[in-house]
Amino acid sequence: MPELPEVETIARGLAKRVTGDLIESVWLGQKKEPLKSPATEIAATLEHSCIASVRRMGKHIVFDLVRNASKPKPAQWIVHLGMTGRLQVCAAQDEIAKHTHAILKLKSGRELRFVDPRRFGRLSVAQAGDFAAAGVEPLEVDLDRFITLFRGRKTPIKSALLNQKLLRGVGNIYADESLFRAGIRPRRRATTIPRERLGKLLTAVKEVLKEAIALGGSSVSDYVNADGERGFFQLQHCVYGREAEPCLVCKTSIKRVVIGGRSSHYCPRCQK
DNA sequence: ACTATTTCCTGGATGC
């Protein structure tokens, strides 16, 4: 389940491999769910465009496209991987995986393929600059801005952290790990948390995300980066996926509860 | 303006 660190890792890997390549043609599958923009528009935008750069915005991967004289306006291809989406750089003769929804033929002879069994991923195109994901980047936000995000919100802090309109890129794993490090229970109402404690939370969020990026993300199910390699941050998880195991700090049994439909893990002793 | 709930999907795990 790619969250910010995984998407960052994938975007960096893709940037290394496909920057400067030219998209010669595009095939799109028949399933409509993965496409947010009309298929004809996606194909027309991608074909004959050069990939100028690949970067992450929240949980989205943005391909900046430079185009030829007949279509001079720069555009963007925006990919959200959802739960199980993958972007593979393949040799043209490589077997086409089940659940392949898009294939971009590149001038280098390789193919960039979008594979997504669960079809929660989304593909779209936009004119350069038109795509503005809501919310602030957690690695860039300052404390004052961070505090205002939660002002007056009665929702549990866990739900607020997952709300992409507030903060973009934090998902279930990193929300739980950040709350553990900050000593805050996931059900705690956001508006009741004092400024000082929100400061701890922001520090925790940034540390967790940076450490996870450094380790190539968390591979909890089948996540692999653009080079097919697993991440290693799952080895650092203190609470996520550790229900009934002892807290690494105080040995208390880790609890799992459901908040807003999301499983949430915490230490009842370390988190208040 | 918020918040809570439901919906979309398939593969893997579980239960009988």
Place this chain on the structure above:
DNA sequence: TGCATCCAGGAAATAG
């Protein structure tokens, strides 16, 4: 072995 059922989860849609 086979079949049914449940669960995971991001974000959009819907309802309150």
